Amino acid sequence: MTILSGKARLAGITGWPVSHSRSPRLHGFWLERHGVDGAYVPLPIRPEDWTAAVKGLLAAGFAGCNVTIPHKVAAFEICDTVDASARRAGAVNTLVFHEGRITGSNTDGLGFLNNLRQHGVDPAAGPALLLGAGGSARAIAAVLLDLGVSVTVANRTREKADALAADLPGLAVIDWNRRHAAVADNALVVNTTPLGMGGQGDLPVDLSAGSPAVADIVYVPLETPLLADARARGLRTVGGLGMLLHQAVPGFQAWFGVEPVVDDELYRFVAADLLAA
DSSP, X not given: OOXXXXXXXXEEEEEXXXXXXXXXXXXXHHHHHHTOSEEEEEEEOXXXXXXXXXXXXXXXXXXXXEEOTTOHHHHHHHOSEEOHHHHHHTSOSEEEEETTEEEEEOOHHHHHHHHHHHTTOOTTSSOEEEEOOSHHHHHHHHHHHHTTOOEEEEESSHHHHHHHHHHSXXXXXXXXXXXXXXXXXXXXXXXXXXXXXXXXOOOOOOOTTOOSEEEEOOOSXXXXXXXXXXXXXXXXXXXXXXXXXXXXXXXXXXXXXXXXXXXXXXXXXXXXXXXXX
């Protein structure tokens, strides 16, 4: 049983809703593993209350918080300072409170890269095709471009992809119906859309031309139909749960003073909760 002292460090995740988040489970695992005097809690906050609530967390002595849908843009705006990752992504998912000030960062891109590397995929090995042009695509495209990778995006709404490319110089755009032919020209194919998630419908992509690696940021289910197809073709696959785990590392270190590791034990612990849902 965990017993908190009066000096306990506090953090959490803000969202609306937030009950689906696995972040409390994974941070709780690390808190117990390292014997930290602290807690990480879900913080369901309505959009209209978010700014006031976060300022209340700051005043109450919280060390910081994660930010999920729909608050990532509001989080960017509330910060006193944001780092380069947040500026490139145009959104914030991690807030650190220190001496009355709020610093924001976006760890999604770093989490994506570290997840690839843990699965033996070199993100800088060759060009990448991103499917989707939302917030996650923005963060992933930014870190890949910063590595010098040639990145192409295809989105169901071409205008949204063009807008993303305008913000990220060097990003190429193709029409959605050209995604199948583009697979052969890329070393990495990444699904950043919700397609493949339970209830969202499948993502139709022809992988017959081959691609050394296929990644999906969806983690419910743990293996999406896209990844199952890639695995059946002998392609290297990278699921989305690892990205969730890796993106959490910088925040935990900042709030609780310990740099945690993402290992098989953590993966199984969080995956078991997904499988039981």
